[in-house]
Amino acid sequence: MLSKKTKYGLKALTFIARNGDDVPVQVGVIAKSEQIPQKFLESILLTLRKSGVLASKKGKHGGYYLRSEPSEIKMTDVMRVLEGPIAMVPCVSLNYYEKCDDCPDETLCSVHKLMIEVRDSTLNVFRNTTLADLSSVD
Amino acid sequence: MLSKKTKYGLKALTFIARNGDDVPVQVGVIAKSEQIPQKFLESILLTLRKSGVLASKKGKHGGYYLRSEPSEIKMTDVMRVLEGPIAMVPCVSLNYYEKCDDCPDETLCSVHKLMIEVRDSTLNVFRNTTLADLSSVD
DNA sequence: GTAATCCCTACTAAATTGATAGGATTAATA
DNA sequence: TATTAATCCTATCAATTTAGTAGGGATTAC
Numbered sequence: 001m002l003s004k005k006t007k008y009g010l011k012a013l014t015f016i017a018r019n020g021d022d023v024p025v026q027v028g029v030i031a032k033s034e035q036i037p038q039k040f041l042e043s044i045l046l047t048l049r050k051s052g053v054l055a056s057k058k059g060k061h062g063g064y065y066l067r068s069e070p071s072e073i074k075m076t077d078v079m080r081v082l083e084g085p086i087a088m089v090p091c092v093s094l095n096y097y098e099k100c101d102d103c104p105d106e107t108l109c110s111v112h113k114l115m116i117e118v119r120d121s122t123l124n125v126f127r128n129t130t131l132a133d134l135s136s137v138d
Numbered sequence: 139m140l141s142k143k144t145k146y147g148l149k150a151l152t153f154i155a156r157n158g159d160d161v162p163v164q165v166g167v168i169a170k171s172e173q174i175p176q177k178f179l180e181s182i183l184l185t186l187r188k189s190g191v192l193a194s195k196k197g198k199h200g201g202y203y204l205r206s207e208p209s210e211i212k213m214t215d216v217m218r219v220l221e222g223p224i225a226m227v228p229c230v231s232l233n234y235y236e237k238c239d240d241c242p243d244e245t246l247c248s249v250h251k252l253m254i255e256v257r258d259s260t261l262n263v264f265r266n267t268t269l270a271d272l273s274s275v276d
Numbered sequence: 277g278t279a280a281t282c283c284c285t286a287c288t289a290a291a292t293t294g295a296t297a298g299g300a301t302t303a304a305t306a
Numbered sequence: 307t308a309t310t311a312a313t314c315c316t317a318t319c320a321a322t323t324t325a326g327t328a329g330g331g332a333t334t335a336c
Contacts, residue, residue: 001227002226002227002253003292003294004294005293010248010249010252011247011248014248024312026311026312026313027312028311035240037295037296039295039297040294040295040296042313042314043295043314046313046315049313049314056313056314057303057312057313058301058302058303058313058314059301059302059304059310059313060302060304060305060310060311060312061303061304061305061312062303062304062311062312063312064313075252088139088140089140102172102173108275109149110148110152110273111140111145111149113271113272114148114213114263114267115140117263117267118260118263118264121259121260121262121263122256122260124259125252125255125256129252129255133251134251134252135248137246141324141325142324142325142326143325164280164281164282165281165282166281175326175327177326177327178325178326178327180282180283181283181284181326183282184283184284187282187283195282195334196281196283196332196333196334197279197280197281197282197332197333197334197335198278198279198280198281198333198334198335198336199334199335199336200281200282200333200335201281201282202282
């Protein structure tokens with residue numbers, strides 16, 4: 001299951017992208033429009049900022065804005081920040097690889113074999129989708 | 139993340155498939171060989187039996203065996219039983235569809251759009267992979 | 277009838293998720 | 307400079323899910 005965190009994060013990013021990049025968008029505005037608990041959304045946007053996807057402006061008339069063009073923001077990056085590793089098991093993760101305690105030989109492990117396939121196909125989607133694709137109304 | 143339940147279930151199915159279909163395999167044998175807590179594995183194999191993937195024989199010299207040929211057991215079926223819906227959100231699930239409370243219009247939802255893609259690519263893997271593929275040693 | 281095996285229900289500890297609370301910090305503007 | 311409106315940060319918490327454990331009942335081979 002997709003976590004609420006990721007769902008809210010994607011919705012918020014889409015909202016910001018659709019808004020255009022002239023002025024920063026406030027958390028409160030997004031929360032109200034997208035029906036997201038404001039405090040929860042605050043923490044989500046904070047992690048997106050810390051990870052470099054979003055930038056922010058503090059104080060009055062502050063808010064969040066995209067650090068790059070929507071077409072430059074890949075889902076691989078966004079999903080890794082919000083949802084964590086794309087691989088369903090650490091032993092097939094590109095960025096967070098970890099050997100299984102049990103598995104004596106990965107090449108013989110059926111789970112490993114299957115999860116490599118799943119990882120690759122999912123990765124293929126995320127690599128070829130940007131925030132611009134999500135934000136377009138087609 | 140893939141649950142342990144699914145991981146153990148897949149390993150057990152692979153073990154049974156590799157064993158050949160002449161005699162039933164006991165839970166204890168699988169648990170020992172694959173380093174899976176026996177009682178936990180018992181409950182997993184039970185759900186696989188109830189869902190029609192496995193069949194069992196009770197009593198002495200009993201155990202579990204495949205109900206069909208490995209090449210006939212699709213990962214779509216196995217994964218749905220073990221891990222639940224393949225879609226990451228209910229609003230893109232083929233078998234467990236549910237409308238989002240928030241989303242007024244799915245066609246405008248960016249999360250929906252992205253998750254359709256992910257679902258399709260994952261489904262493509264599971265539809266084209268059978269237990270025979272997992273069990274082969276190539 | 278006894279041993280081995282699946283079957284079933286109930287319980288539980290730990291981790292994760294989805295928040296909420298309260299305030300500190302920063303910046304615009306009157 | 308005081309006020310207001312924002313982000314930023316830390317801590318806490320209830321509910322749910324996960325990953326098991328416990329104990330015994332039912333069935334079958336021998």
